[in-house]
């Protein structure tokens with residue numbers, strides 16, 4: 235059967251418990267076979283200032299994912315892509331036998347219209363948005379939601395794999411999780427200093443995911 239992979243792209247500056255929690259929750263709710271974290275070389279909308287180096291963010295993600303089936307990757311570094319629309323096109327080319335779901339928090343839906351080719355992203359794969367305290371109102375009232383609303387479906391729609399289509403939008407609500415990387419950086423601006431950053435070799439993950447055979 236076709237494997238369904240949930241993709242959580244992020245700065246992970248640093249990774250925290252909410253990333254793990256929303257990933258595992260989405261995996262269960264949507265019946266995902268795998269979850270990949272895409273540790274971004276640099277969110278195009280976020281300033282480079284204050285962004286820890288990729289190896290440190292990658293190491294923090296590996297630490298948070300330990301003991302879970304989540305696969306931590308730096309695929310965008312490997313593919314040389316920066317914008318999500320380009321990354322997703324490459325992923326579909328490399329892994330043609332898998333189906334993907336884009337996962338993101340409500341804060342990202344609120345500013346989704348600022349992303350390059352956001353409608354194209356929505357046409358490429360279903361999107362699951364995770365509720366996030368403080369952002370849900372802005373997300374639901376956002377211009378992206380005005381367009382995506384007509385494509386709303388239930389988690390079961392994805393889980394049952396029946397009539398798989400895109401655009402499709404699922405809004406997942408669970409116990410609100412207030413954790414954020416911003417709060418961690420405020421409490422510990424030097425969080426990256428103590429991390430062993432051996433998980434990336436020349437910017438490439440130690441355990442690259444084999445491409446699907448044609």
Ligand SMILES: Nc1ncnc2c1ncn2[C@@H]1O[C@H](COP(=O)(O)OP(=O)(O)OP(=O)(O)O)[C@@H](O)[C@H]1O
Nearest residue numbers: 244245246252338339364365366411413414415416
């Ligand atoms: N507490 C949370 N609830 C729901 N989604 C979350 C939560 N924390 C992060 N996410 C989502 O996880 C993805 C990666 O998040 P990111 O690495 O930017 O962490 P962050 O805590 O939002 O960081 P920052 O505070 O620096 O903006 C994004 O799609 C984001 O919306």
Ligand SMILES: O=C(O)c1ccc[n+]([C@@H]2O[C@H](COP(=O)([O-])O)[C@@H](O)[C@H]2O)c1
Nearest residue numbers: 243244245274277279317318319349350
């Ligand atoms: O492609 C874009 O235009 C774009 C704009 C903003 C954010 N993104 C992606 O959104 C994901 C979440 O980013 P962040 O910083 O909120 O964790 C990450 O994979 C970014 O590369 C992508």
